[in-house]
Amino acid sequence: MMIVIITPAPTGSKAGNRATAERWAGLLEHEGHQVSVQTDYIDTPCDLLIALHAWRSHSAVARFRKVQPRAPLIVVLTGTDIYHHQHKFPEDTLRTMEQADCLVGLHRRVALDIPERFAPRLMTVLQSAEQLGASTGDTDNFQLCVIGHLRDEKDALRAALAARLLPDDSAIKVINAGKPHTPEWEAQARQEQETNPRFEWIGEIDKPAIQALMRQSKLMVISSVMEGGANVVSEACRAGLPILASDISGNIGLLGDEYPGYFRTGDHQDLAQLLTRAENSPSFLAELKNRVSRRAADFTPEAEQASLAAAIDRAVAQRAALNRANPSG
Incomplete structure (x- = not known):
């Protein structure tokens, strides 16, 4: 698949969303996909869009749905989405969530903290990390x-x-x-x-x-x-x-x-x-x-890659079902 990942964080940023986008790009490329990481959606043809941050990616998601209404969409819920923006900016944040074929939460309790109607499309992807070597800490401190x-x-x-x-x-x-x-x-x-x-x-x-x-x-x-x-x-x-x-x-x-x-x-x-x-x-x-x-x-890369693949499968299946139900839409 050709996959576009949208993150508000620019190239070179050490923000968590940028790190997640670039790590996922590597995992997805390992699965054989072609991946482009962008800060906004610029009408790039793709088979799937992954938007990190429901509120900050609101305009990108709206544009994607206008340009490619029949393509699958994953929206990743950040902490500020869940615990701030859905309350302060509910119209944009919840609208983005509604347009998603699959919502991704990055911890296991997200379903408790978002509107109940979104729970059926929520999947969990735990972020991975490298295995580090042994501690070198000073025993006197x-x-x-x-x-x-x-x-x-x-x-x-x-x-x-x-x-x-x-x-x-x-x-x-x-x-x-x-x-x-x-x-x-x-x-x-x-x-x-x-x-x-x-x-x-x-x-x-x-x-x-x-x-x-x-x-x-x-x-x-x-x-x-x-x-x-x-x-x-x-x-x-x-x-x-x-x-x-x-x-x-x-x-x-x-x-x-x-x-x-x-x-x-x-x-x-x-x-x-x-x-x-x-x-x-x-x-x-x-x-x-x-x-x-x-x-x-x-938190192994293998576990994250498998969860991400399952989320993609869910989004593709959901969008296919909606397209069959509305073939002229």
């Missing part, structure tokens, strides 16, 4: 990492605030890697680094540096207030890196209901208690490591 752009959705400084509450004899150090989305976020990160001896902000780094940071860390914190299914969780699981996560659907939908490393979203006091427990209880840290390692098989 307790380094933890926070990986993600500095923006409101990520609640990026929550771990730094929690670290301020730790006892003086704690060896915990928070390393935060991410690009600030606004000058205000950059100012906050720099101010926190100046006043918090347990915190270091290293800015935006490339993939090899992220992988090295994970190998050097004993723990990862993901403190987001909304996530559609963060790839950094997949990466940590594949690395066997224990995770402390905010108790939002996007994290629970990846790590499972029974995962013991959740803290109340936005509550750095609750996170500080978990940090203290992870530092001082080898059995708790080992349990977290065991849990993420058991999840690692969910």
Whole structure:
């Protein structure tokens, strides 16, 4: 098939949607498809369109449906689609969802967070990650990492605030890697680094540096207030890196209901208690490591490729059925 993937993130962007689009392009090409990744739909003839982000891709989807009304369409629901845009911009977001032959969610709880009428066309594709090598962390320190752009959705400084509450004899150090989305976020990160001896902000780094940071860390914190299914969780699981996560659907939908490393979203006091427990209880840290390692098989490229192929089959079958029902449409 000739497949077009639409992502709002431009070439060279380190945004999650761009990474997903390019990874999927590779997986689909491995299946024998021809794939073009674009930031907008420009009337390119194709057998299938995959649109990442229901709200941001609204105009591209509308154009595609006008130009190729009988071709199958997959719409991928991001965290901001599910937890923000469907409420703030319901007309455009829900219209895009309605036009999809298949909706893709990136964690297992998406069906609980969208209108019930869309559940029958929803499929789950868990994002994959490479297998990382063994940890190289310093045994004398307790380094933890926070990986993600500095923006409101990520609640990026929550771990730094929690670290301020730790006892003086704690060896915990928070390393935060991410690009600030606004000058205000950059100012906050720099101010926190100046006043918090347990915190270091290293800015935006490339993939090899992220992988090295994970190998050097004993723990990862993901403190987001909304996530559609963060790839950094997949990466940590594949690395066997224990995770402390905010108790939002996007994290629970990846790590499972029974995962013991959740803290109340936005509550750095609750996170500080978990940090203290992870530092001082080898059995708790080992349990977290065991849990993420058991999840690692969910996030292999082979599993993602199979789920993506199933979503394509669903979209093609659904569109074919609609075309048969309306042969002149």
